[in-house]
Amino acid sequence: MTLKFYNTLTRQKQTFEPIDEKNVRMYVCGPTVYDYAHIGNARPIIVFDVLFRLLRHVYGKDHVTYVRNITDVDDKINARAEKEGLSIAQVTARTTEQFHKDIKALGVLEPTVEPRATDHIKEMIEMNKTLIEKGHAYEAEGHVLFSVPSMKDYGRLSNRTLDEMIAGARIEVASYKKDPTDFVLWKPSSGNEPGWQSPWGYGRPGWHIECSAMSEKYLGKTFDIHGGGIDLTFPHHENEIAQSRCAHNTDKMANLWMHNGFLQVEGEKMSKSLGNFITINELLEKWPGDVLRLNMLRTQYRQPIDWTEKGLQESYDALKTWYSRCDFGVADKLDETVVEALSDDLNTPKMIAALHQLKGDALAGSLKAIGFTGKLEDPRTASFDEAAIQTLITARNQARADKNWTESDRVRDELDAMGVVLKDGPEGTTWEAKR
Numbered sequence: 001m002t003l004k005f006y007n008t009l010t011r012q013k014q015t016f017e018p019i020d021e022k023n024v025r026m027y028v029c030g031p032t033v034y035d036y037a038h039i040g041n042a043r044p045i046i047v048f049d050v051l052f053r054l055l056r057h058v059y060g061k062d063h064v065t066y067v068r069n070i071t072d073v074d075d076k077i078n079a080r081a082e083k084e085g086l087s088i089a090q091v092t093a094r095t096t097e098q099f100h101k102d103i104k105a106l107g108v109l110e111p112t113v114e115p116r117a118t119d120h121i122k123e124m125i126e127m128n129k130t131l132i133e134k135g136h137a138y139e140a141e142g143h144v145l146f147s148v149p150s151m152k153d154y155g156r157l158s159n160r161t162l163d164e165m166i167a168g169a170r171i172e173v174a175s176y177k178k179d180p181t182d183f184v185l186w187k188p189s190s191g192n193e194p195g196w197q198s199p200w201g202y203g204r205p206g207w208h209i210e211c212s213a214m215s216e217k218y219l220g221k222t223f224d225i226h227g228g229g230i231d232l233t234f235p236h237h238e239n240e241i242a243q244s245r246c247a248h249n250t251d252k253m254a255n256l257w258m259h260n261g262f263l264q265v266e267g268e269k270m271s272k273s274l275g276n277f278i279t280i281n282e283l284l285e286k287w288p289g290d291v292l293r294l295n296m297l298r299t300q301y302r303q304p305i306d307w308t309e310k311g312l313q314e315s316y317d318a319l320k321t322w323y324s325r326c327d328f329g330v331a332d333k334l335d336e337t338v339v340e341a342l343s344d345d346l347n348t349p350k351m352i353a354a355l356h357q358l359k360g361d362a363l364a365g366s367l368k369a370i371g372f373t374g375k376l377e378d379p380r381t382a383s384f385d386e387a388a389i390q391t392l393i394t395a396r397n398q399a400r401a402d403k404n405w406t407e408s409d410r411v412r413d414e415l416d417a418m419g420v421v422l423k424d425g426p427e428g429t430t431w432e433a434k435r
């Protein structure tokens with residue numbers, strides 16, 4: 001089986017050849033835990049979960065190591081703790097727990113390792129020391145900075161010139177920087193800010209060094225796949241590459257760099273100010289997790305997604321048809337037509353077309369293997385009084401048997417007002433929640 005993926009680093013679709021077939025290694029940047037995850041955050045989680053499942057299918061379940069970190073030290077977390085009068089630990093524990101709950105409902109497997117940044121401060125300090133020793137970093141006013149001009153081929157991933165980087169709004173100009181493009185590996189902490197003792201005083205790590213230190217610990221100096229959202233290409237991934245390659249004297253940090261495209265909502269960029277910022281948690285109140293998962297996979301991962309109610313309804317309908325055509329009792333097993341579609345740069349629209357052609361065990365096994373549960377309970381029916389609905393249905397059936405049409409219509413209207421739609425079929429009357 002040949003797997004082909006688009007590599008951001010080479011700007012080409014390439015055949016995937018793992019460094020070690022017995023241990024295929026992938027790192028994906030995980031969430032910064034300060035707030036509920038939104039549906040855009042779910043995209044890399046679902047996309048790389050599908051990739052993880054494909055790799056396990058091809059190389060064997062015990063031959064893939066997937067690391068997805070938790071960033072639990074970040075200034076956004078400090079700000080949130082301050083605002084709510086909570087400790088940093090309370091904010092990160094609460095948010096991490098919610099994140100796990102949300103993505104479990106989306107059918108996402110646990111990664112092999114889920115390291116937390118705050119458990120790896122020692123490794124980050126060691127890496128910073130190495131970078132200083134090798135002349136790639138320097139200390140200034142309690143900070144440690146990476147010296148961008150010390151790396152000859154900095155910028156290959158995002159293909160930016162130095163001028164473009166300087167023009168990039170994200171670059172902070174500070175007096176202690178030798179060059180405006182230099183970035184922070186360590187910074188001083190005071191007051192309520194989280195901090196650890198280091199050779200450069202009491203402080204905390206920069207964001208980029210977290211992923212370099214944790215990926216080395218669990219995957220080694222060079223590994224197979226590094227993933228994340230397209231916005232992470234610069235500066236985050238560019239800087240991860242600079243740190244790791246300069247610390248380890250390697251020509252690559254990861255062979256294959258994969259980035260998912262962005263998600264927007266009903267044609268607009270998702271943002272708090274536009275009021276269209278939707279969390280996974282909110283969506284799960286309205287839609288089964290399987291629907292959110294399928295809706296995410298209807299677009300190939302590199303393309304932008306427009307997330308709409310219409311799309312969700314179509315995803316719901318597709319799942320309903322599939323689930324009526326198969327029984328989820330069987331083992332999970334990917335059908336070869338599904339594998340073939342995914343092997344082509346995770347072509348999930350092609351995979352869905354393949355699923356439409358399947359039925360029975362081939363369909364159920366494939367759906368299970370790509371993370372669907374087979375359950376489509378309308379989460380809103382949970383708030384319905386099923387016994388009361390059943391009583392009304394019985395009353396309506398009786399009225400119909402008595403040919404009392406006024407009464408049977410009245411009962412139907414009453415149910416309709418409750419948000420219940422009746423379906424009269426050969427097996428009797430069933431109901432579902434109105435959409």
Ligand code: AMP
Pocket residue numbers: 029030031032039040041042043044228229230231232260261262263264270
């Ligand atoms: P953050 O917590 O902002 O670091 O984001 C966590 C992950 O979600 C990163 O891989 C981001 O690239 C990704 N992400 C954030 N917003 C979106 C979006 N609107 N669409 C797709 N991916 C996103």
Ligand code: ZN
Pocket residue numbers: 028029030211236240
């Ligand atoms: Zn990262």
